[in-house]
Amino acid sequence: MIRETIQKEVIAAMKGGNKERTAALRLIQAKIKDRDIELRTAEKKGEDDEIVTDVLLKMAKQRKESIQMYRDGGREELAAQEEAELAVIEEFLPKQMDEAETKAAIEQVKADTGASSIKDMGKVMAELKNRHGATLDMSRTSGWVKESLQ
Template sequence: MIRETIQKEVIAAMKGGNKERTAALRLIQAKIKDRDIELRTAKGDVDDDEIVTDVLLKMAKQRKESIAMYREGGREELAEKEEYELSVIEEFLPKQMDEAETRAAIDQVKADIGATDIKSMGKVMAELKTRHGATLDMTRTSGWVKEALS
């Protein structure tokens, strides 16, 4: 479903003459195709939207890291290009949970699995990823989990 939406957006961007958007969308399609090739040898069936969402999350994380590095290096024009690509990628991702929702999810998982100390952090993170994977920013979440278990 997400894959078809991206394809429709590519066509719309091409018809509209938006070269930057077309390039960003084609980049997304290329990454998805790379993942498809990787999964040809994998066993088992995986939901197509899960695959696409996973690819998009990784792409978004890479863009965020690149933006920070370009800004540190004084390369504002490259940072702006990455920000544009990130905005296109985020259009297709599920809405991310805010801090309050994330902390509530952490508390719920803590209670469900009986986590009380920092030794349980791996279990809590794994359960959070299972329940809310695509809607959580796992980088920020890990700090909050550590804080909740301290």
């Protein structure tokens, strides 16, 4: 399970004296714990790896946005710090589908759902997220779905 892997990596980073990696891993653990607290009152709880992957995907998206903002603002040192955190986060994420694989998945979902117009975009996006949620970059995928349905 991802959660245990992260815990082992924290211990290894601490023993190795890698302060930046330890800090990034502890940040990941804190976000996972926050999600656990949120889910205590939730009626439907997902699988543990699914929950952790969702947290990691959101963290990765935040880091990518921050990197872009820091670069636009000329703050390279902050962008570099965010990139280092992003690299640690991405170690625990499943391999993302490339453009060709994503477009093939879009075409498959279109065929399976009978989607033919832009009105069906929500249905296609929902099915893509259901089938390939953790391995798709949904922000890039939405553009390709829109392009495909026009």
